[in-house]
Amino acid sequence: MSTALPMEAEVLARREESPGLFTLQLRLTDPAAQAAYAFRPGQFNMLYLYGVGEVPISIVSDPREETLIEHTIRAVGRVTRGLERLAPGDRLGLRGPFGNGWPLGDCEQRDVIVVTGGLGCAPVTGAIHYLMKRRERFGHVNIVQGVKHSADLIWREQYECWARMPDTTVLIAADEAEPLWPWHVGRVTDLFDRLHFDPAQTIVLSCGPEGMMIAVAEQLQAKGIPPERIWLSLERNMQCGIGLCGHCQFGARFVCRDGPVFRWRDVASRLKIRGL
Amino acid sequence: MTAECEGVAEARFLAAADRQRLIDALMDAGHEVHGPVVRDGVIRYEPITTIEELPRGWRDEQQPGRYRLQRQDDERLFAWAAPAHSLKPHVFAPRETLFTARRDTEGRLTFETAEPEAPRIAILGARACDLAGLFLQDKHFLHGPHADAAYRARRRNLFLIAVHCTHPAATCFCAATGDGPVARYGYDLAIGEIDAGWLLTARSEAGVAMLARLPVQEADEEQRQAADAAFTAATRAQTRRLPEGDLPARLAALAESPAWAEVAERCLACGNCTAVCPSCFCHAHVEETDLDGGRSRRLRQWDSCFTAGHSLLHGRPVRADIASRYRQWLTHKLAGWHEQYDRSGCSGCGRCITWCPEGIDLLAEATAVLETAE
Numbered sequence: 001m002s003t004a005l006p007m008e009a010e011v012l013a014r015r016e017e018s019p020g021l022f023t024l025q026l027r028l029t030d031p032a033a034q035a036a037y038a039f040r041p042g043q044f045n046m047l048y049l050y051g052v053g054e055v056p057i058s059i060v061s062d063p064r065e066e067t068l069i070e071h072t073i074r075a076v077g078r079v080t081r082g083l084e085r086l087a088p089g090d091r092l093g094l095r096g097p098f099g100n101g102w103p104l105g106d107c108e109q110r111d112v113i114v115v116t117g118g119l120g121c122a123p124v125t126g127a128i129h130y131l132m133k134r135r136e137r138f139g140h141v142n143i144v145q146g147v148k149h150s151a152d153l154i155w156r157e158q159y160e161c162w163a164r165m166p167d168t169t170v171l172i173a174a175d176e177a178e179p180l181w182p183w184h185v186g187r188v189t190d191l192f193d194r195l196h197f198d199p200a201q202t203i204v205l206s207c208g209p210e211g212m213m214i215a216v217a218e219q220l221q222a223k224g225i226p227p228e229r230i231w232l233s234l235e236r237n238m239q240c241g242i243g244l245c246g247h248c249q250f251g252a253r254f255v256c257r258d259g260p261v262f263r264w265r266d267v268a269s270r271l272k273i274r275g276l
Numbered sequence: 277m278t279a280e281c282e283g284v285a286e287a288r289f290l291a292a293a294d295r296q297r298l299i300d301a302l303m304d305a306g307h308e309v310h311g312p313v314v315r316d317g318v319i320r321y322e323p324i325t326t327i328e329e330l331p332r333g334w335r336d337e338q339q340p341g342r343y344r345l346q347r348q349d350d351e352r353l354f355a356w357a358a359p360a361h362s363l364k365p366h367v368f369a370p371r372e373t374l375f376t377a378r379r380d381t382e383g384r385l386t387f388e389t390a391e392p393e394a395p396r397i398a399i400l401g402a403r404a405c406d407l408a409g410l411f412l413q414d415k416h417f418l419h420g421p422h423a424d425a426a427y428r429a430r431r432r433n434l435f436l437i438a439v440h441c442t443h444p445a446a447t448c449f450c451a452a453t454g455d456g457p458v459a460r461y462g463y464d465l466a467i468g469e470i471d472a473g474w475l476l477t478a479r480s481e482a483g484v485a486m487l488a489r490l491p492v493q494e495a496d497e498e499q500r501q502a503a504d505a506a507f508t509a510a511t512r513a514q515t516r517r518l519p520e521g522d523l524p525a526r527l528a529a530l531a532e533s534p535a536w537a538e539v540a541e542r543c544l545a546c547g548n549c550t551a552v553c554p555s556c557f558c559h560a561h562v563e564e565t566d567l568d569g570g571r572s573r574r575l576r577q578w579d580s581c582f583t584a585g586h587s588l589l590h591g592r593p594v595r596a597d598i599a600s601r602y603r604q605w606l607t608h609k610l611a612g613w614h615e616q617y618d619r620s621g622c623s624g625c626g627r628c629i630t631w632c633p634e635g636i637d638l639l640a641e642a643t644a645v646l647e648t649a650e
Binding site for chain 1: 374375377379383384385386387388389416417420421422424425528531532557558559560561562563565569572574576579581586587588589590591594595596597599600603604608612614615616
């Protein structure tokens with residue numbers, strides 16, 4: 001782990017997921033640093049593009065994969081548009097991992113509901129890999145992903161693969177859909193009657209637009225899941241990654257250090273107020 | 277009887293004619309001495325070598341949105357309130373390099389940590405409000421899970437000579453926050469100024485050693501009482517009060533008060549308040565690249581929660597309007613700090629009131645917000 005000084009990383013591969021959305025496969029160039037690098041699903045790295053700047057990006061690779069680190073990135077700003085142009089062999093800097101990650105230990109012996117929206121699926125992917133590889137330790141796993149338009153869905157094969165796993169339900173919704181879209185047209189919350197879970201022993205992991213997460217948390221709480229077992233991954237401007245620069249303050253918490261994953265119980269009142 | 281003279285109960289007396297000896301002793305011990313001087317129409321800390329550079333006979337007038345200096349014909353060196361800036365720039369640098377990145381012709385990158393500049397500085401005349409500010413900065417930069425190396429290097433090299441306040445400004449409220457006017461902690465030596473000279477108290481080992489190098493004598497009871505009377509008067513002169521009660525709970529319940537929009541009509545979101553605040557710690561990471569492209573530096577510089585860029589997320593600010601930014605600042609200062617660091621983020625220096633171009637008074641605004649609950 002490196003908090004202050006970036007480590008050099010090399011781009012091994014670059015994959016276009018959809019227009020403006022790409023995945024970089026990275027490896028730390030110092031073999032000892034790569035060997036020592038370990039993260040928990042839900043954590044993020046600060047990626048440094050030489051001469052341009054740094055951005056916080058969640059880690060999507062499987063934590064058991066020791067030889068590479070994967071990031072799926074949307075090109076929206078100066079740094080991410082520069083990262084989009086990187087090719088295999090190019091170098092960048094990497095600090096991390098930062099943040100707390102998903103409470104995977106608390107998922108054991110419980111039904112799990114993962115609800116994500118848009119690129120919110122990225123920070124949870126590592127967690128789903130973790131669940132699937134230790135399938136017997138968890139109850140029913142429900143995976144719900146929502147997108148604005150059916151064309152925005154990435155990792156379709158991955159969802160189809162998870163859908164074939166035992167005791168697993170995969171549900172996908174698009175606000176707008178092309179003809180022949182096999183899944184739901186509408187909101188993710190429309191699909192909640194099709195989830196398989198026992199509210200008394202269920203845990204929820206959610207990541208996506210705040211409005212979506214609020215609706216998800218409120219409706220699942222109404223179905224009997226206690227607010228301390230509904231976990232949301234929040235996003236704010238983050239520059240240092242270690243709770244010093246102040247940009248990600250959310251009430252008394254630093255999202256980069258105390259989060260990004262929080263219990264709905266602890267953030268519900270603030271999350272509903274605009275501009276906090 | 278002497279125990280009542282808070283701040284000078286065990287003080288030693290240094291005659292006015294011998295005050296240069298303290299500066300000499302500090303320089304002999306290897307310190308660069310920074311003291312208050314009149315420059316650009318304000319009193320601010322600058323490197324000094326003689327006692328003549330201090331603001332002898334100067335008084336300040338501070339009001340909401342106003343700061344003026346006036347001269348009086350006397351020997352007092354510290355008869356004014358909070359200087360234009362706190363001790364913050366001495367520990368939390370306004371701009372400094374975090375690391376340097378180099379790129380070779382093959383595109384390979386190497387990274388090097390910047391060595392922080394941390395000269396041994398002695399501050400002559402630190403105010404109680406600013407020592408409290410330093411305590412707050414320490415909580416943030418030193419006592420969390422990730423202590424800041426550059427801050428720590430500078431902090432360790434500070435020798436602090438407090439001066440108990442005798443002339444608070446109309447904007448001061450350290451008596452209300454409990455941080456002044458008498459400095460109670462966080463210093464090596466403290467000065468109680470009276471007409472005849474200084475009453476000096478050592479608090480640290482380094483302070484005791486420094487005191488031993490000076491031609492001090494027993495302070496007499498009359499001197500101690502003169503100092504104590506001035507401190508008492510400095511407390512009584514302050515009329516501003518913090519709103520009472522459990523501010524974190526009360527303010528959290530009023531996040532949607534219409535009073536935030538009202539203050540936003542006057543607030544220019546200029547960030548002056550955050551720049552002069554002794555506790556504000558926000559900083560932006562920025563990139564600065566050499567023209568030949570071979571070297572790039574990552575810097576951090578002071579940032580303000582009043583800018584749109586501060587809360588930028590996916591290209592848009594989370595706090596899009598001034599009302600939400602003012603709310604962020606004030607509720608963090610008076611509420612968030614309690615939860616984060618077990619005390620208020622305000623030490624009552626009053627600078628945010630003085631240096632606000634609109635003269636916005638955070639205490640009045642907090643009160644206005646709290647009154648909307650009724």
